[in-house]
Amino acid sequence: MIEIQNVRKSFGALEVLKGIDLTVQNGEVLTIIGGSGSGKSTLLTCINGLEPIDSGRILVDGTEVHARSTDLNELRQKIGIVFQQWNAFPHLTVLENVMLAPRKVKGMSKPEAEAMAVKQLEHVGLGDKLSVYPSRLSGGQQQRMAIARALAMSPKYMLFDEVTSALDPMLVGEVLDTLRLLASEGMTMICVTHEMKFAREVSDRVAFFHQGVMAEIAPPAELFGAPKSPDLQKFLAATA
Amino acid sequence: MFNYTFQWKQALARLPQMLDGAVVTMQVALLSMAIGIALAVVLTLFRLSGSRILSGIATSWVEIARNTPALFQIYMAHFGVASFGIHFSPWTSLLLGITFNNAGYLAENFRGALKAIPDTQARAGRSLGLSELQAFRFIVMPQMLRISFLPMTNQMVWAILMTSLGVTVGMNTDLYGVTQDLNALTFRTFELFAVAAVIFYLITKVIQLGARLLARRMFRY
Numbered sequence: 001m002i003e004i005q006n007v008r009k010s011f012g013a014l015e016v017l018k019g020i021d022l023t024v025q026n027g028e029v030l031t032i033i034g035g036s037g038s039g040k041s042t043l044l045t046c047i048n049g050l051e052p053i054d055s056g057r058i059l060v061d062g063t064e065v066h067a068r069s070t071d072l073n074e075l076r077q078k079i080g081i082v083f084q085q086w087n088a089f090p091h092l093t094v095l096e097n098v099m100l101a102p103r104k105v106k107g108m109s110k111p112e113a114e115a116m117a118v119k120q121l122e123h124v125g126l127g128d129k130l131s132v133y134p135s136r137l138s139g140g141q142q143q144r145m146a147i148a149r150a151l152a153m154s155p156k157y158m159l160f161d162e163v164t165s166a167l168d169p170m171l172v173g174e175v176l177d178t179l180r181l182l183a184s185e186g187m188t189m190i191c192v193t194h195e196m197k198f199a200r201e202v203s204d205r206v207a208f209f210h211q212g213v214m215a216e217i218a219p220p221a222e223l224f225g226a227p228k229s230p231d232l233q234k235f236l237a238a239t240a
Numbered sequence: 241m242f243n244y245t246f247q248w249k250q251a252l253a254r255l256p257q258m259l260d261g262a263v264v265t266m267q268v269a270l271l272s273m274a275i276g277i278a279l280a281v282v283l284t285l286f287r288l289s290g291s292r293i294l295s296g297i298a299t300s301w302v303e304i305a306r307n308t309p310a311l312f313q314i315y316m317a318h319f320g321v322a323s324f325g326i327h328f329s330p331w332t333s334l335l336l337g338i339t340f341n342n343a344g345y346l347a348e349n350f351r352g353a354l355k356a357i358p359d360t361q362a363r364a365g366r367s368l369g370l371s372e373l374q375a376f377r378f379i380v381m382p383q384m385l386r387i388s389f390l391p392m393t394n395q396m397v398w399a400i401l402m403t404s405l406g407v408t409v410g411m412n413t414d415l416y417g418v419t420q421d422l423n424a425l426t427f428r429t430f431e432l433f434a435v436a437a438v439i440f441y442l443i444t445k446v447i448q449l450g451a452r453l454l455a456r457r458m459f460r461y
Contacts, residue, residue: 048367076369087364090461091382100378101368133461146364153368 080150140171276342305344
């Protein structure tokens with residue numbers, strides 16, 4: 001369970017998260033929608049401790065992420081994150097990209113890590129690209145590789161930060177299909193996305209962020225069907 | 241006014257001795273490069289550490305190495321430290337001087353290379369649970385070394401040429417030192433140094449060629 005309690009976060013004078021309260025249950029798929037600068041992506045990077053927070057608490061399975069005593073390297077093994085920019089490691093083959101963390105962080109043996117990597121790459125449909133360097137892959141393939149790389153750590157939670165935003169429209173579908181697959185397998189996921197159709201389809205709940213505040217949260221049918229706040233109505237009208 | 245008779249035979253007769261010297265030159269240069277790269281990585285980590293003292297040490301090193309004559313650096317490693325009662329052999333002093341120079345230049349090259357690697361690379365590594373040092377070691381450093389490969393080759397060539405400064409601290413077993421001694425014996429100055437120059441030239445060419453082949457093997461991405 002991920003519990004976010006009254007989290008505030010500023011970049012300089014700009015407050016990007018103005019007291020967020022949110023609980024994500026195990027097995028839940030939560031999508032976060034909202035305009036640019038609404039704080040959605042920042043929240044994700046706070047959840048795995050890549051960004052510090054100013055006040056409030058984030059608990060992952062009861063462990064406070066930003067407590068001094070928390071071993072972030074250990075906690076992050078539970079929380080996979082995939083970014084808008086897929087950040088393939090260019091000097092490693094696809095297989096090596098996925099094997100790196102299981103070997104170095106979990107201390108897996110080479111055959112063990114390789115088996116895990118192959119399994120996850122096949123999972124995302126890249127079983128035939130193992131020995132290729134990322135520069136030979138399309139953006140969609142690189143993004144799926146990044147997903148496999150995160151999955152290879154057997155995370156309990158997956159965070160997706162606008163994973164299709166930097167992709168050619170032709171390639172968005174294959175990445176969304178991968179996310180759908182994960183959702184159907186029961187992975188706990190938080191997806192920040194601009195893909196409304198996807199949000200409507202796969203989410204248990206959808207949260208709408210506006211100017212650093214979580215303005216609304218509801219099951220998709222309700223949030224998209226009967227938006228309460230004028231801001232969400234405006235947002236949905238603009239993105240429809 | 242020009243009545244010098246070339247006597248190449250005399251110089252060529254000394255070729256085996258000079259080639260022995262060339263081996264010593266290559267040994268010193270290779271060793272200085274290996275240690276220099278390792279030190280430059282350490283200096284780079286010092287600069288990234290966020291500690292004022294460590295990055296101060298690294299910056300001073302780089303500044304001195306790059307902005308003073310290599311001759312001064314080698315001289316200091318021999319006669320300079322001797323003032324404090326530390327006595328190195330000419331071979332050791334030459335190695336130390338060139339290594340100091342290599343590390344400084346390479347650390348600066350590495351700094352430039354790091355700017356070409358997006359922060360998000362290390363961030364992606366951290367998000368997978370790698371520690372800061374692991375992210376550097378397995379993600380950032382390999383890319384840094386690849387980007388710096390050409391400057392490293394240049395520095396290797398420079399290290400070969402810098403060994404010639406060893407004569408100032410009494411080094412007489414390297415290519416330049418051997419040539420110098422032979423010159424004192426035979427006075428075939430032009431011939432001997434011309435042969436030495438050709439050997440220097442060939443060594444550096446082989447290094448450049450070897451580096452290119454090595455790069456092709458190592459960097460397939």
